[in-house]
Amino acid sequence: MTIQVHDTLIIGGGPGGLTAAIYLRRFRRETIVIDKGRSRLDLIPVTHNFPGFPDGIKGFQLLDNLRCQLGNYGGEVTEGEVTALRKEGDLFVAEYDGGQLRARTVLLATGIADAGLPIENWREAVAAGAVRLCPVCDGFDVLDKRIAIVSSDTNPVGHALFMRTFSSSVTLFERDEVRLDGEQRRKLEAANVRYVLAPLKGITMSEDMTPILHTADDEAHHFDVVYPMLGEAARSDLAQELGARTGNCMELEVDEHQRTTVPGLYAVGDVVKGLNQISVAAGQAAVAATAIHNALPRQFRASPR
Structure with a gap:
C-alpha cells in the first residue's frame, strides 16, 4: 500500500x-x-x-x-x-x-x-467587548471609555501608558503583591494614569456585561472595558x-x-x-x-x- x-x-x-x-x-x-x-x-x-x-x-x-x-x-x-x-x-x-x-x-x-485571570462568563464578556485582549488591535474602538489594565511584572506600566493615548480614564491594577518602583510610578503620574494599590483578586461582570474588578481591600471598581494583559x-x-x-x-x-x-x-x-x-x-x-x-x-x- x-x-x-x-x-x-x-x-x-x-x-x-x-x-x-x-x-x-x-x-x-x-x-x-x-x-x-x-x-x-x-x-x-x-x-x-x-x-x-x-x-x-x-x-x-x-x-x-x-x-x-x-x-x-x-x-x-x-x-x-x-x-x-x-x-x-x-x-x-x-x-x-x-x-x-x-x-x-x-x-x-x-x-x-493567554495567561489570564478567572473571569466569569469569559466568552460572553469577550463577545460583548467588555474584556479585550489586544490594545494594538482595538485601542481606537474604546476611545474615551473607562479602561482598566491588569498588568504583570514583565511589562508593569507599558500597556497603561499605551492606552492613555486613547482615553483620559485609565486605571492600572496589579495582581498579588507586585509593587511598582518609584520610576514606574512617576511615569504613571506624568501621564495621569490612576494606580490601585490593593492587589486585584478577581473580575466579575455586571448585569449589563461591564467589568467589575475586585481588590484585596474588598472594593469593587466599575469600568467599561478591561485588558487583562498578563502575558x-x-x-x-x-x-x-x-x-x-x-x-x-x-x-x-x-x-x-x-x-x-x-x-x-x-x-x-x-x-x-x-x-x-x-x-x-x-x-x-x-x-x-x-x-x-x-x-x-x-x-x-x-x-x-
Missing part, C-alpha cells in the same frame, strides 16, 4: 494557517490543514483594522471566508490535534487523533495561549521537541522566509517573534508559502498531446 506524503502539513487553522494553505493550493501543492478549533480570531467580536473591511468584520466570519476561499481550490480543514511531530529521514511524521500523517514540509500556525506563551511545543530555537514566551525564531532553525519547518503568526496581528500573520503566511513552494521539487505541467 502506498503511503500518502503531503507537500505541506499546516498545523493551525487561523488566519496565518489558512492564508498559507490558500497560497499553497494555488501553487498546486498537496496540502493538509489540521486545526483543533481554538483560534483567537474566533473570539474577536469585530476587527476594524484588517484591510479591506471598512465596516469591520466579525472574527468567525473572517475565518469562514478564508475556509471558503480555501475550498475554492480544493482545500479543506481537518478537525483534530497534532500531538507529536518527528522527523524520519527527509520526512516529517505527525501523530494526531485521526492517525498518522507524513509531509515533506511543515508550517506551524499554532498561535499563543502569553507561544504554542511552540511541537517545534521545540524537534530542537527549534525559541526566544521570550517560547516564541519561535524564524528567518526572512519564516524558516525555523529546523530544516523544512516553517512558522507564522503569533507563535513566532514579532507583532501579534491578523495582517502580520497573513503577510508571513504569504512569505512562508512561497518559500515552501520554491523549496519543494517543481511540478511541471504535462505537455499537450
Whole structure:
C-alpha cells in the first residue's frame, strides 16, 4: 500500500494557517490543514483594522471566508490535534487523533495561549467587548471609555501608558503583591494614569456585561472595558521537541522566509517573534508559502498531446 506524503502539513487553522494553505493550493501543492478549533480570531467580536473591511468584520466570519476561499481550490480543514511531530529521514511524521500523517514540509500556525485571570462568563464578556485582549488591535474602538489594565511584572506600566493615548480614564491594577518602583510610578503620574494599590483578586461582570474588578481591600471598581494583559506563551511545543530555537514566551525564531532553525519547518503568526496581528500573520503566511513552494521539487505541467 502506498503511503500518502503531503507537500505541506499546516498545523493551525487561523488566519496565518489558512492564508498559507490558500497560497499553497494555488501553487498546486498537496496540502493538509489540521486545526483543533481554538483560534483567537474566533473570539474577536469585530476587527476594524484588517484591510479591506471598512465596516469591520466579525472574527468567525473572517475565518469562514478564508475556509471558503480555501475550498475554492480544493482545500479543506481537518478537525483534530497534532500531538507529536518527528522527523524520519527527509520526512516529517505527525501523530494526531485521526492517525498518522507524513509531509515533506511543515508550517506551524499554532498561535499563543493567554495567561489570564478567572473571569466569569469569559466568552460572553469577550463577545460583548467588555474584556479585550489586544490594545494594538482595538485601542481606537474604546476611545474615551473607562479602561482598566491588569498588568504583570514583565511589562508593569507599558500597556497603561499605551492606552492613555486613547482615553483620559485609565486605571492600572496589579495582581498579588507586585509593587511598582518609584520610576514606574512617576511615569504613571506624568501621564495621569490612576494606580490601585490593593492587589486585584478577581473580575466579575455586571448585569449589563461591564467589568467589575475586585481588590484585596474588598472594593469593587466599575469600568467599561478591561485588558487583562498578563502575558502569553507561544504554542511552540511541537517545534521545540524537534530542537527549534525559541526566544521570550517560547516564541519561535524564524528567518526572512519564516524558516525555523529546523530544516523544512516553517512558522507564522503569533507563535513566532514579532507583532501579534491578523495582517502580520497573513503577510508571513504569504512569505512562508512561497518559500515552501520554491523549496519543494517543481511540478511541471504535462505537455499537450
